[in-house]
Amino acid sequence: MSLVLDVMLALAVIGVAGWTLLVRGNFPAVIGFVAYGLLLALVWVRLGAVDVALTEAALGAGATGVLLLFAVVRLRGGKAEIDAATPSPPQRVAAAILCGVVGLGLAVAMLNLPDPAPSLAAEATRHLPLLGVGNPITGVLMAYRGLDTLLEAVVLVFAVLAIWSMAPDRRWGAIPGPLFPVQSSGPLSLLARVLPPIGIVVGIHIAWVGADAPGGKFQGGTILAAMGILAWVAGLWRLPPVASRGLRWAVVAGPLVFIGVGLLGFVIADGFLSYPPGFAKPLILLIEAAMTLSVAAAIVLMVAGPPERPA
Amino acid sequence: MAEALLLAAGLIFLAALAGLYRALRGPGAADRMMAAQLLCSGGIAALLLLAAATGLAGVVDVALVLALLGAFASVAFVLAARGLGQR
Numbered sequence: 001m002s003l004v005l006d007v008m009l010a011l012a013v014i015g016v017a018g019w020t021l022l023v024r025g026n027f028p029a030v031i032g033f034v035a036y037g038l039l040l041a042l043v044w045v046r047l048g049a050v051d052v053a054l055t056e057a058a059l060g061a062g063a064t065g066v067l068l069l070f071a072v073v074r075l076r077g078g079k080a081e082i083d084a085a086t087p088s089p090p091q092r093v094a095a096a097i098l099c100g101v102v103g104l105g106l107a108v109a110m111l112n113l114p115d116p117a118p119s120l121a122a123e124a125t126r127h128l129p130l131l132g133v134g135n136p137i138t139g140v141l142m143a144y145r146g147l148d149t150l151l152e153a154v155v156l157v158f159a160v161l162a163i164w165s166m167a168p169d170r171r172w173g174a175i176p177g178p179l180f181p182v183q184s185s186g187p188l189s190l191l192a193r194v195l196p197p198i199g200i201v202v203g204i205h206i207a208w209v210g211a212d213a214p215g216g217k218f219q220g221g222t223i224l225a226a227m228g229i230l231a232w233v234a235g236l237w238r239l240p241p242v243a244s245r246g247l248r249w250a251v252v253a254g255p256l257v258f259i260g261v262g263l264l265g266f267v268i269a270d271g272f273l274s275y276p277p278g279f280a281k282p283l284i285l286l287i288e289a290a291m292t293l294s295v296a297a298a299i300v301l302m303v304a305g306p307p308e309r310p311a
Numbered sequence: 312m313a314e315a316l317l318l319a320a321g322l323i324f325l326a327a328l329a330g331l332y333r334a335l336r337g338p339g340a341a342d343r344m345m346a347a348q349l350l351c352s353g354g355i356a357a358l359l360l361l362a363a364a365t366g367l368a369g370v371v372d373v374a375l376v377l378a379l380l381g382a383f384a385s386v387a388f389v390l391a392a393r394g395l396g397q398r
């Protein structure tokens with residue numbers, strides 16, 4: 001039975017992926033992309049990688065889908081610019097061949113792995129008690145490969161800066177994104193009042209359990225961001241102007257705490273990003289908490305776009 | 312018992328997949344959106360059944376995230392279909 005389910009899932013993923021690539025309209029393509037992300041999350045669960053499934057559901061299907069959707073709306077009416085930026089058919093064929101070759105190479109490499117495949121899983125699990133965290137993924141992301149995660153965290157700040165840098169000079173320091181009228185009645189008004197209290201609890205829960213179970217800052221922060229965006233589009237919450245100090249601190253808090261703890265490692269442990277024995281978990285939780293806030297702020301700002309309304 | 316739960320998950324998934332045809336073919340934006348929502352609901356149900364069948368930690372949390380973001384995505388679809396806010 002499980003084989004039938006897995007084959008069905010695999011065929012559905014490949015089918016939706018192909019359709020999303022071939023469809024002509026922008027809106028249908030985004031719907032296809034979101035459906036693809038959802039199916040991929042199911043695939044990751046079937047492979048036993050629940051952490052990846054959670055990330056795919058929150059960031060792949062949810063956050064990226066909404067980013068693409070808002071991009072589609074912003075692109076309406078700009079036909080000449082879109083045509084100028086669209087690659088020519090030979091370029092697209094070349095890209096397709098390149099992607100196909102890379103995909104085929106990866107597939108061949110995967111199928112030719114020795115059995116059992118080389119793995120550091122046992123090694124990673126053996127040292128987990130020293131860190132005090134129960135989730136091996138968190139152990140790898142925050143301790144063994146902490147530097148990679150730090151760079152990922154800093155990328156978020158640069159993404160926000162890149163979007164803000166597209167603001168016209170006269171709008172610098174203004175409020176990002178379009179203005180949404182206050183919804184005093186109707187389904188959006190109801191949803192924006194009922195869902196955020198639940199979503200905030202779930203978002204914090206997902207970020208918190210990351211130490212011992214699938215979850216973490218990126219997934220939790222994305223849910224918090226989605227709740228903020230919901231309140232924003234219903235007109236219940238006004239985004240602060242990009243000149244706001246609080247907003248800027250929220251975006252950089254996570255990376256700053258991360259770098260701060262990393263530098264602290266020189267004093268209290270063996271070097272950059274190393275944790276003193278027995279004190280690793282509190283430090284990891286401190287970084288995760290600050291990062292959850294920064295991820296949420298960064299995703300709201302990425303969806304909102306460059307500043308365009310005077311404060 | 313686990314086999315029966317997997318079978319149920321498979322059937323629900325098949326039903327949601329049948330809806331996928333509307334998500335991909337349309338014709339209207341509303342058809343696509345509703346079918347995407349059906350796929351999301353079906354995915355949540357299949358995940359919950361999988362969680363019961365396999366006992367894998369955290370699968371219920373994935374379903375929870377899908378439930379929240381599915382509702383959020385439907386709002387985003389509607390906004391996109393009628394144009395964003397006031398300029």
